[in-house]
Amino acid sequence: MRKIIEIAVSPGQAAGEKSIRAAVARSLGIQQDELSHVRLIKRSVDSRSRRVLIRLRLEAVLHEDGPYETAIRKSYLNVAGKTRVVIAGAGPAGLFAALRMIELGLKPVILERGKDVHNRKTDIALLNRKQLVDPDSNYCFGEGGAGTFSDGKLYTRSNKRGDAGRIMDTLVYHGADPDIRVDAHPHIGSDKLPAIVENIRNTILQSGGEIHFGSRVSRLVIREGRLKAFADQNGNLTEGKAFILATGHSARDIPSLFLENDLPLEFKPFALGVRVEHPQSLIDSIQYHSKTRNPFLPAASYSLVHQASGRGVFSFCMCPGGIIVPSATEDGQVVVNGMSNSRRNSPFANSGIVVTIDAADLKKYSSHGVLKGLKFQEEIEKISYLAGGSCQRAPAQRLTDFIREKISDGLPDTSYHPGITNYPVHQLFPGFITQRLQEAFLAFDRKMKGFLTSEAVVLAAESRTSSPVRIPRDPQTMAYIAIENLYPCGEGAGYAGGIVSSAMDGEAVAEAIAGKLL
Template sequence: MQKKLSIKLLPLEAEDPVKLKGILAQACAVKPSQVTGYTLLKKSIDARSRKQVWAQLTINVFIDEPFQQEEPARLQLKDVHNANRRVIVVGAGPAGLFAALRLIELGIKPILLERGKDVRARRRDLAAINKEGIVNPESNYCFGEGGAGTYSDGKLYTRSTKRGDVMKVLNTLVQFGAEEKILYEAHPHIGTNKLPHIITAVREKIVECGGEVLFQNKVTDFILKDAEAKGVVVNKSDKIFGEAIILATGHSARDIFHLLHQKKIEIHFKPFALGVRVEHPQALIDAAQYHCPVRDVHLPPASYSLVEQVNGKGVFSFCMCPGGIIAPAATAEGEIVVNGWSPSKRNNPYANSGIVVSVDEKNIQAFQKQGPLAGLYFQQVVEQKAFEAGGGKLVAPAQRMVDFVNNKASSSLPDCSYLPGIHSAPLKEVLPPFVHQALQIAFKEWGKRMRGYFTNDAVVVATESRTSSPVRIPRDESLQHPQIKNLYPCAEGAGYAGGIVSAAMDGERVADAVAVTVGR
């Protein structure tokens, strides 16, 4: 017999297999010896009560029958070495990788092009960013094998459940090395330390099946004939042809947006968000969220999600990283872009989060002459101001939070996880006025709502500007560009996804659409 239970337990009880088995037996009104095993279906933390934090579990219990551990579903990949159809996939981020895997499932050979380097070679360029403040524009935290996702927190939570099969994406990640707990945790994440190995395993499987993965191959032009995509030019000279092009270049491939605009291929401005990254001591966030001086060792480092409406503008936390670090995510010299990530154990002493303000067309009137690229130019100007205020070498301008709100210079700054370093500077001179003012109001309001949040022990670091693409590349019902047949805009860079899982699902969805057009 099997019985499905939803139970609320103390964190210690949820983590102790012996205690848990006894509790399950009691809930099922049987002896512990009759419980032959159990499968955890869902796990979340309920910290709403100020008196006690609970672990909420959904469990399938096996009683008086052999326990059968259900194996995660695995992809059934075909051999496409000699496939008749070839599809070019531009960008080896989550969307591009999952599009390539799906094409192989469908018997189509993917030619995966990545402007950056493989994971191993990419590490040297990341070291140069962190230690010397030197940015390789083709190999950095955004560009390279796995895209921005490789060196992110690896968050796998998405609200885009209607856009694809979330569990298929999670099962695929497990197949390539992720821990099975991502299948049942309410807010799963992989961790920056583990993602590179998973991405490498995906690429090796693509190649093993007959797909091609070509690094340091930057698309510099499209080969078009009679409004139909025939192939691409890479590195300004080499031509690669295919039956279709999946454009999965990510939200920071500004050269692709410029290329499309120069070739008069329709693109649009897309609302996005811009702001700062805020870092608190993790212990402070733990105390505020778990309502206790010291976090229970059986609880994960606490996170938060905050939203505020200020003068008609949305202000919200973005990519919150418990136990994480702030990372330099610039893709060109002379700009500061900050992001955040966490290792799998989330065991660093700081908690950081992007705190951003929505940006729409009314806010970028000064850039109207740039047409659909107005948001991109607006974004770039703020990043360049941040670089100048930091003083060079990717040192980021920063203020203590209360000082930021009170327009007061910070005479000193707290320790910060941002490796290139931070420099005290008035962020009022870096951020657009509407962003700065909205953040000031939101910080004070959140301080009323979350004890300890509004404090000078928190540091505000500029600028968090790559939350999403400032450009949308349109597509019709067949997911092709309405002007160019066989050109398939995909995922974050085209404005149709946000995060690893939603990008992966969009990659699969576009691959399915390509298969309908080019056949199998």
């Protein structure tokens, strides 16, 4: 007999298999030896009341002997001699498109501008230590894309664009902790992601797919309305039957490949703002209603949203126990983002706090047409670079001074490795951003008493939240509206935001191509 039950236990009880079995038996009014198996389906932290509980949804199997199957099975075919589909970009969208094509019997050929994950780590270390930005190998570019050192929060549960559960299973199959299948807020950690990306590469290569690093798609070779090949920076052509463009939202050279061929693109609303950093202990004490965190509880997080003068202001990519990282893709820009390791044990909590921006806010940039959002992002990143004063140092201000519009008298410690420069960040943005951020911070403090504190610091600029350009697709075929064998995909094309939704979009595009070619 099988029963689905829900129980709430203390954090300590939730940490042990024996104590969970005991709680399940108690809840069912049976002896523990009547339980053959207990399977965790979902786990979440409930901190709404003073006594923080862990809510568990479980399957209890009673009086059934024999094995209990939980292994994930995958069937990757040998595609060595099969129809070639060329993919630009080895981020989550490109890699998951490749894996899905292998399951369906197509051969993926990936062109990736950056390096393999091992060599990419060296460039990331140089970026942090010497502040040297390699334009092809950084926090956004290289094997695994922006997903590799991305923290790996996998919060998307929406199945609108595909099957989020399949993405989790594929990640677990390639080495992620199986807990991501049950946690309400699954997280992998930047320390674990590189090995998973490497395992995905091995699956692709062992199945007969190809991956070419150091190959930057620089031209679209179009003949009679169809894409014939991607040309790389050296003019080498890679031909295929269909092409996927999964180059992410930091590939700012991609829109020009369209515009130089008079091909249509669209402006897309996006969001931009600052990254705020608090001591993790402060966020723990607010969220868990206690001076010290129970050792069985994870570093506390938050998710905040406020409507300020008709625009959404929201927390973005919140990293408990994390660090702020330099995410620029070129010299002369400062871009901040956040990540954490699997243990989330840094003493800091950081989050983007960003304002939604649409075309009406960008009248000053209207001469740039569909690229107006991109030009605005670039300008803010350049101003942040100059305000930081040197290499990748970020301009920063105490949160309370950002509200009072006052220069800070010294800055608190930060996790941001390249360092911070005392700067009136409230002056760095146009008024429509600063004022909405100020209003939202006051509202956040009403929701989370203590959020607004001089111990917190804001850093500029959090500018790469999503793509400011969309490459329009036919909703039925998923192909680009102007070239029927080109498939824009993932975050850069404007169809996803985050690892899971980009991966799902990759799978969906692969299925659309297979439907056409097989």
